[in-house]
Amino acid sequence: MKNKSLVNMPCPVARSLEHVGEWWNILILREALLGVSRFDDFQNHLGIATSTLAKRLNALVESGLLARRQYCEKPPRDEYVITKKGLDFRPVLLTLMQWGNTYYADGEPMIQLVDTETKQAVDLMLVDRNTQVEIDPQRHQSQPGPAADDMIKARFEASSASAAMPQQ
Amino acid sequence: MKNKSLVNMPCPVARSLEHVGEWWNILILREALLGVSRFDDFQNHLGIATSTLAKRLNALVESGLLARRQYCEKPPRDEYVITKKGLDFRPVLLTLMQWGNTYYADGEPMIQLVDTETKQAVDLMLVDRNTQVEIDPQRHQSQPGPAADDMIKARFEASSASAAMPQQ
DNA sequence: CAGTATCCTGTCCGATACTG
C-alpha cells in the first residue's frame, strides 16, 4: 500500500494487495457485490466517514474494480457498479467469508451462501477444474510459473529440498 | 485493525479482516504456507523491517494462525509454524493468487499451483461441495445465516426487492 | 443526495542501534 517495496515484489499476491490490501476496500467491494451502488448506501451500511469513502471509491475506480456511472444528468449523480474485474474478485471474498464463518461466527454463520435452486446452504470447496479434485496442500503445491524471474526460481530451488515441509 | 467499529460489525468478512487485514500479515502467511518458519527467512524473503516483522509475527501467533515453537534450547530459538487455522486460510490465499495472476502478471503467471501427480498446472474453481456446481453469482447468493441478528436480516429484506441486481 | 475541503489523530512501518 503506502510502500513501494511491494510494487517491486514479483508476486501476484503482493500485487493484488496493492489494490485491495486496505481493509475498507474489501468491505466496500463486498457491499458492491451485494448490489449496493450509491454513495449514501455504502456510507450507511459501513459506517465509514464520507471523506474516507470518497477516497476509497476513487481508488477502486482507478484500480478498475468499480466503475463510475452517471445515472442522473441534473443534478449530476454518480453510482458505482462492479466491473468484470471486481466480479472476478468474488471468490476471494467468498473464501474469506467462509473462513470467517468458521472461526469468528460463534458456531453458526451470520451470513451464508445459498443455492437458489436447491435452497440449500452452500459448502464451498476449492477444486482443480482439470481433475475436479479438491485442492490439497500435499498434492497441489506452488511452483514458479512461465513468467517467473530468476528471483522466484531461486526461491523454489532452494526450498525444494524441504519436501517434508508442512505444505504448498 | 486500528478501529473498533469493525469489531462490532456482525460480518464474518469484517471479523476476518481484524486478524488478517493488514497486508504484511497476508504476505507472512503466504511465506509460512510455503514452509518458511525462521525469523531470518521471513525477513530476507519479504524485505520487512525486523521490528515490524516481530510485531506482525506476535499478532499472528496471538490470532492463532501461527504457533511459536522452540526448536533449540540453548540458545533458545523459536520458529513459527502454521496452525490448522492458518492452513484453513490457504484457500483464501490461493484464490487471491489466482486473481492476481489474472490481472497483474502481464499475461503469464509468475507463480502457479501444480498438481504433483499429473504435473499439470492447476486451474482453480470454486464449487458447492453438495452439488459440485461451480459458484455462480446468479445461482449462489448471500443470505442471512442462522446466527444472523436483526441488523443483518433487515439488510437483506430491504435489498431483496432488487432481484435484478448484479449479483450475490 | 453526493460529494469536497480541512484538520487532526492513531498507528503502521522503516531505520537504526543494541542484546543474548
Place this chain on the structure above:
DNA sequence: CAGTATCGGACAGGATACTG
C-alpha cells in the same frame, strides 16, 4: 541468529463543515 528498544515519517481514517 532472533529478536527488543526507540525514533520519526507517512498516511489511513475520523470529525466536522461546506457545496451544488
